[in-house]
Amino acid sequence: xxxxxxxTVAWFQVGSDKPEEVEQFYGDLFDWKFNPEPGNxxxxxxxxxxxxxxxxxxxxxxxxxxxxxxFFVIVQDVPATVAAAERLGGKVLVAPTASxxxxxxxxLLDPSGNRxxxxxxxxxx
Numbered sequence: 001x002x003x004x005x006x007x008t009v010a011w012f013q014v015g016s017d018k019p020e021e022v023e024q025f026y027g028d029l030f031d032w033k034f035n036p037e038p039g040n041x042x043x044x045x046x047x048x049x050x051x052x053x054x055x056x057x058x059x060x061x062x063x064x065x066x067x068x069x070x071f072f073v074i075v076q077d078v079p080a081t082v083a084a085a086e087r088l089g090g091k092v093l094v095a096p097t098a099s100x101x102x103x104x105x106x107x108l109l110d111p112s113g114n115r116x117x118x119x120x121x122x123x124x125x
Contacts, residue, residue, distance in 0.1 A: 003074065003121055004074055005074075006074055006075055006076050007073060007074070007075060008073065008074060009071045009072070009073055010055075010072060010073065010074035010119075011055065011056055011057075011071070011072040011074070011117075011119065012055070012056040012057075012069070012070065012071045012072065013056060013057050013058070013059055013068070013069070013070050013072065013117070014026075014056070014057075014058050014059070014068070014069050015058075015059040015060075015061045015066055015067055015068040015069075015070075016058060016059075016060070016061060016067050017060075017061050017062065017063050017064050017066065017067060019044065019058050019059075019060045022058060023044065023058055026046075030048075030049075031048075031049045032046050032047065032048060032049075033046070033047040033048075033049075034046060034047075034058060035047065037057065042059065042060040043057055043058070043059055043060065044057060044058045044060075045057050046058065068115065070107070070115050070116055070117055071116055071117070072105070072116070072117040072118065072119050073116065073117070073118050073119075074118075074119060074120070074121065075118045075119070075120055076120060077120065078096045078104040078105065078106050078118055078119065078120050079096050079104075081106075081118045082095070082096055082106050082108065082118070085108050085110075085118075088111075089110075089111040090108050090109055090110055090111060091108065091109040092106065092107075092108055093107040093108060093109060093115065094106055094107035099122075101122040102121075102122035102123050103119060103120070103121060103122045104119060104120045105117055105118065105119040105120075106118050106119075
């Protein structure tokens with residue numbers, strides 16, 4: 001699979017305490033399709049009409065206070081990017097975390113308080 005260019009927006013996530021309603025809304029509005037992510041209860045992958053490669057997901061969250069929409073930038077080195085963001089006035093919400101597959105992600109705030117994420121893909125197998 002070809003990866004997007006580093007330092008570009010490569011994923012987005014909508015978090016909702018009412019995932020069925022959110023999926024119905026976006027499905028009706030944009031004709032998006034949703035499928036559970038294998039091995040990850042509480043996360044559904046989004047597929048677009050003409051692109052069968054997921055470009056985003058819906059996270060099932062516990063309550064409305066956790067609802068969000070956030071974009072993720074693909075980077076080569078998550079810890080280095082987090083350190084640079086902090087030097088530039090950003091704040092870390094979720095420190096770099098690795099998934100079982102090897103994907104590494106972090107959640108940050110820009111200086112204006114906007115939430116975004118960074119991730120590096122799992123190592124090529």
